[in-house]
Amino acid sequence: MTESIRQFFANRKLRDYATGYAFVIPALVMYVIFVVYPFFYTIYLSLTKWDGAKPVKEFVGFLNYERLFADPRLWSALSHNMIWIVLGTVTPVAIGLFLGVLLWRGLRGMVFFRTVYFLPVVLAPVAVGIIWKWMYNPQFGPINSTLRAVGLDVLAKGWLGDPYLALPSIILAGVWGYFGFCFVVIMAGLQNIDMEQIDAALVDGANGPQRLWYIIIPGLRHVLTMITAFTLILGVNVFDIVWITTRGGPGRATHVIATYTYNTAFRESYVGYGSALAIVMGLVSLVLSFIFISIRERGGD
Secondary structure (H helix, E strand, O other): OHHHHHHHHHOHHHHHHHHHHHHHHHHHHHHHHHHHHHHHHHHHHHOEEOOOOOOOOEEOOOHHHHHHHOOHHHHHHHHHHHHHHHHHHHHHHHHHHHHHHHHOOOOOOHHHHHHHHHHHHHOOHHHHHHHHHHHOOOOOOHHHHHHHHOOOHHHOOOOOOOOOOHHHHHHHHHHHHHHHHHHHHHHHHHOOOOHHHHHHHHHOOOOHHHHHHHHHHHHOHHHHHHHHHHHHHHHHHOOHHHHHHOOOOOOOOOOOHHHHHHHHHHHOOOHHHHHHHHHHHHHHHHHHHHHHHHHHHHHHO
């Protein structure tokens, strides 16, 4: 029996497997502890009525999910997420593509521009929120101060205090903090574009927009799919910059799903309902990403 066990462990293939498992298992354990377990525990909490303090959680089934459909605050927050997804996805990708194509052919000082454009990405979203909250300050913020200095006092606004301007103002800050990521990834993807096709298109008389539409964008298909899907997920899960700048205000003008979830679970102490909101937020991210990637990949075949 002992000899059989010894031969079993002496098997070379088993040793190879053991080496692989030795590297994979620690990461798997961490993933289970910090991702899988919290996910299923959140699902359990979403089926309960709990304020986060009582020792007993009252099981209510799908009552929290039924409440979602009749919650006007949720639909308001979701509409703000949709606006963020559209503007916060198209704008940074378009800016990144424009700058990437502009600097692609080795413009002098390209390393400097890459560094400058990527610098906001290095900052934490909290820092970006603090910076732009200061810039939007109606009294001494640089934006209003500049407008007054050039005689455009009429354009000086309380940017974050206006229900109609607050959300676009925060989206602008978010775009500033993210477009550099799109730019750097697109620049990397442009290195794989076949220059012979570009040269052939020039010989055939194709202008800049035609080369962009028929050669460059198709060549960046997978890169654009990746960064757009990533940006979609960020648009659904955005929290930091909104919470730092307005905390969802004025009123509910800038509440998104994440801020509404946080406010419900931790400030109003409806942990069960807040957990249901968190599950919905995850499902929205998953569904939107799946739909976009499916359509994009089907269109590229």
